[in-house]
Amino acid sequence: MESPKQFPPATTPTCLSLSLSLYIYIYITHSSHRSHQLISNPFISKMKNLPILCALFLLILSLNLIVEARIRHYRWEVKYEFKSPDCYRKLVITINGRSPGPTILAQQGDTIVVDLKNSLLTENVAIHWHGIRQIGTPWADGTEGVTQCPILPGDTFRYKFVVDRAGTYLYHAHYGMQREAGLYGSIRVALPDGEKEPFVYDYDRSIILNDWYHRSTYEQAAGLSSVPFVWVGDPQSLLIQGKGRFNCTTPGTAAALCNATNPECSPYVFTVVPGKTYRLRIGSLTALAALSFEIEGHNMTVVETDGHYVEPFVVKNLYIYSGETYSVLVTANQDPTRNYWAVSKMVSRNNTTPNGLGIFNYYPNHLSRSPPTVPPSGPWWDDVEARVNQSLAIRSHPDYIHPVPQTSDRVIILLNTQNRINGSVKWSINNVSFTLPHTPYLISLKHNLLHTFEQTPPPDTINGYEAYDINVAPPNVNATSSNSLYRLKFNTTVDIILQNANTLNDNNSETHPWHLHGHDFWVVGYGDGKFNASEDPKTYNLVNPIMKNTVPVHPYGWTALRFVADNPGVWAFHCHIESHFYMGMGAVFEEGVEKVKKLPSSIMGCVVVIPRDFLSHRCLFLYFL
């Protein structure tokens, strides 16, 4: 059973302090023995030094403990391994042999150091620390093409950053579509000693919900880039903390690859002690699916999202979108003589993916005892109203309101459409389908390599926005691909309006979870239909909006966000659906890049930066020739 807080055992500092103290003690006694030959009794001589020894021990121990509490050091090896998380054998990207990878457990203010060895043989990698704002360390955000060059096979890269706020966060690959191959995990940051949460619980657990495809990320990416376009389709299964169950008798399944009795695909078991309350930290890192999660017969009280306390509200099922995290409190207050189902279900798209099932196990019932009931079937996939209602229910906890600026300096309306460019299906934002540059923006901007990306910024809104009909397939005018970015004036307040619309298919609009790097934003409003720039801002919640880093825009609706551009760096903002970002559904913001300190050379593996003084020496040299 996990304890509410888990930190590395104190044995290392104690041993270190003891040995250091003993060493100094021996040194002192030895030298005092030599210099005070008059004290004939060596025992008395040693006793005289005992208080010094104790003081030394305590001093070194406390220094050690302070250092230990502030730096969490991890050594990770990333590689491909054959695994069967849902009974179907495929190549999975693991960290130290595991997917999900190890949970990072830290306390607010700690420094996290991850030495990441890329053992993928022929593939690059980068890891993003999702929800960590990277204040002062924008180069550690782990976004390939934006903040760093990829980590090459065989290389070891050090990520070093501070977790400055307690809460529930995630980490995952941010290179190509690698995240969905299994490279992800949880980050749990505890409050500083002596500070209390605004709710009580007995135990703290993290789980990640995911969807799972049997085809490789390469096959999927190649399909998305092909003409004719090949869509990735529905996921084959849903995983709860890396465990799922695919039906091996599904027609077309290679029998040699699917083994229903493989212990790797036993259901995830969540063991609870009757009467106890659990803080369940739920994160979603699906490639595509919006999910509903529920525990049969148990209510869940939502208390935190993306590192911010929520005015508590009770749900039977929690809607969660890729990139979001929630803490819910669940009390084991039902009939303790049986087990219950935990169910994740794909919603918001009509789909063929079977529900993911786990077991909510009441101790001391056997872990694998199937609940005596049929698993709950979950909500209708197309119940948009229920999902919008949950979005509207999420407000800041009254005692933890971060006051929102009452006005903004700039409004950017981002129209989300699907388009066809050169025969390929793409996603576009204001008719621009985003592509990543080869040279990461952070490096280009700091080193003035402005030829490495397109300099005309994308538009703040489309021409003729008022006339645009969001209810029909886009007319596909002026859609282009570009790697240009938005440059935000430092310290200004920016409103982003995410405007949803019809896809290329008639009568279809999808849900997109948008994630902002380097910031939390206030979610100031949601609306149905087309955003009205003169009327809708009057309906904004400027009293107690929640702050988040990922938020959905619902079908045919809009979502309004506000943030202050006060974190020097270059930050990606994109749909967290893996294939949608790959198809261009993203943007990048730059702010205060001139304030960013000297970049570490470790992020620059793909760039040849010729130092200015070297250039001038060479010029001099040529001149003299």
Ligand SMILES: O=C1O[C@H]([C@@H](O)CO)C(O)=C1O
């Ligand atoms: O990006 C997408 O492409 C397909 C479809 O719209 C084109 O076939 C789909 O369902 C998406 O979400």
